[in-house]
Amino acid sequence: MQSPQLFHKILGLILLLLPCHAQGRAAPVFPVPGFRAEGRLSQAYLPGFPSVAGNEMEDVFQLKDRILKLEGVLRLQEKITTSGGKIFATSGKTADFHTTVKMCQEAGGCIAAPRNADENAAILHFVKKFNRYAYLGIKEALIPGKFQFLSGAELSYTNWYSHEPSGKGEEECVEMYTDGTWNDKKCNQNRLVVCQF
Incomplete structure (x- = not known):
């Protein structure tokens, strides 16, 4: 089980990247000291944040997409x-x-x-x-x-x-x-x- 601190750090990173994902654009390389991006989202590093592998970020985006789809289905069913x-x-x-x-x-x-x-x-x-x-x-x-x-x-x-x-x-x-x-x-x-x- 992930620690609450790790969860909050990952959530913060997601909030940084989410506007780009929602608009269908690739995540930019942020002008933040210590931030590295290899490939699209293969590796991201911010001081004080653990390294987040691309697969983990991709999983988060897929989960958000799945939640949005489920909300859409529930709206269609008027639930x-x-x-x-x-x-x-x-x-x-x-x-x-x-x-x-x-x-x-x-x-x-x-x-x-x-x-x-x-x-x-x-x-x-x-x-x-x-x-x-x-x-x-x-x-x-x-x-x-x-x-x-x-x-x-x-x-x-x-x-x-x-x-x-x-x-x-x-x-x-x-x-x-x-x-x-x-x-x-x-x-x-x-x-x-x-x-x-």
Whole structure:
């Protein structure tokens, strides 16, 4: 297993070379002291960085290409949407709020929580597709009628339905309607599971 330091050094090198790869150009020889390139990517050396063989770099690029292709397939199947660097996904299953939070965490993400209109629209795509309301990663704070993200951060964006929230301590969770507006709701109802990564 590679050390975390080696991983971060390789990641830094990838970030240097990635813009060229994305544009389909060969990696340039950088004007950085101590950098050598023999062939296309056969050997790269930066002081403090281990030597990275071309095959390893090629493997990284192939992995990135494979991930991009898989994302494309998932988009075509309407299993994911993206907004602002986030990926939103659903399996089409429904669950209560606490199970939704757990399912998203087990998948390596968290329950979808829109921070702007574009992210709200990305989640709404699934709500409309499955014609099911979805829980959002927003809960009522200790002050009845005041809502916040699960992290405790204040909401910087809201899209409440007219006269909502109205539960005032009775409805602690938030669901998204099929028009994209929000409603406060009890947490025990089954709603569409939408996660963000």
